[in-house]
Amino acid sequence: xxxxxxxxxxxxxxxxxxxxxxxxxxxxxxxxxxxxxxxxxxxxxxxxxxxxxxxxxxxxxxxxxxxxxxxxxxxxxxxxxxxxxxxxxxxxxxxxxxxxxxxxxxxxxxx
Amino acid sequence: xxxxxxxxxxxxxxxxxxxxxxxxxxxxxxxxxxxxxxxxxxxxxxxxxxxxxxxxxxxxxxxxxxxxxxxxxxxxxxxxxxxxxxxxxxxxxxxxxxxxxxxxxxxxxxxxxx
Numbered sequence: 001x002x003x004x005x006x007x008x009x010x011x012x013x014x015x016x017x018x019x020x021x022x023x024x025x026x027x028x029x030x031x032x033x034x035x036x037x038x039x040x041x042x043x044x045x046x047x048x049x050x051x052x053x054x055x056x057x058x059x060x061x062x063x064x065x066x067x068x069x070x071x072x073x074x075x076x077x078x079x080x081x082x083x084x085x086x087x088x089x090x091x092x093x094x095x096x097x098x099x100x101x102x103x104x105x106x107x108x109x110x111x
Numbered sequence: 112x113x114x115x116x117x118x119x120x121x122x123x124x125x126x127x128x129x130x131x132x133x134x135x136x137x138x139x140x141x142x143x144x145x146x147x148x149x150x151x152x153x154x155x156x157x158x159x160x161x162x163x164x165x166x167x168x169x170x171x172x173x174x175x176x177x178x179x180x181x182x183x184x185x186x187x188x189x190x191x192x193x194x195x196x197x198x199x200x201x202x203x204x205x206x207x208x209x210x211x212x213x214x215x216x217x218x219x220x221x222x223x224x225x
Contacts, residue, residue, distance in 0.1 A: 049211060
């Protein structure tokens with residue numbers, strides 16, 4: 001059974017810093033890895049999708065990497081802003097049968 | 112496109128009552144799934160469907176029924192609600208091959224069972 005761990009569980013940094021969120025998983029037989037953002041009381045917003053054959057994806061200030069051999073993914077946020085404050089979720093896709101989620105990293109960017 | 116829609120947004124039930132959470136998508140996606148989100152537990156898969164007429168169980172299926180009569184709709188039924196089913200429920204859809212199974216989520220239904 002796939003297990004997904006996100007470290008740290010919570011993170012507070014000053015505005016402007018670059019930061020890295022970590023995700024590790026136990027089964028490398030995946031179709032894809034997806035990073036989501038969730039604001040309090042809201043739904044999930046997809047940030048980046050990395051296919052199994054890819055090593056990284058970029059969108060604006062966000063960069064996500066995937067290393068299947070080590071069972072790790074990182075989400076890099078450049079020049080953080082207060083509006084980046086949210087919970088970030090890592091999820092592994094086994095195909096048509098849905099996602100396995102980590103418990104998330106709660107991020108606070110201090111103005 | 113409206114994407115993935117869920118109704119209702121909020122619901123309060125008494126123990127033993129039944130109800131159906133509605134989920135619809137207008138993107139012609141083959142695959143749909145239901146998750147519940149609980150504090151400290153993250154999101155967990157309840158049931159999923161790989162096409163009309165085909166459903167299967169996820170990690171936490173007990174107490175829930177699903178059916179998929181059309182591509183667009185994937186309702187989740189609680190036959191006899193229990194306080195342990197108090198949660199936020201999310202529906203998602205995805206497609207392949209060009210979509211690579213990227214999951215699109217609805218806004219969620221917040222359910223309280225008293």
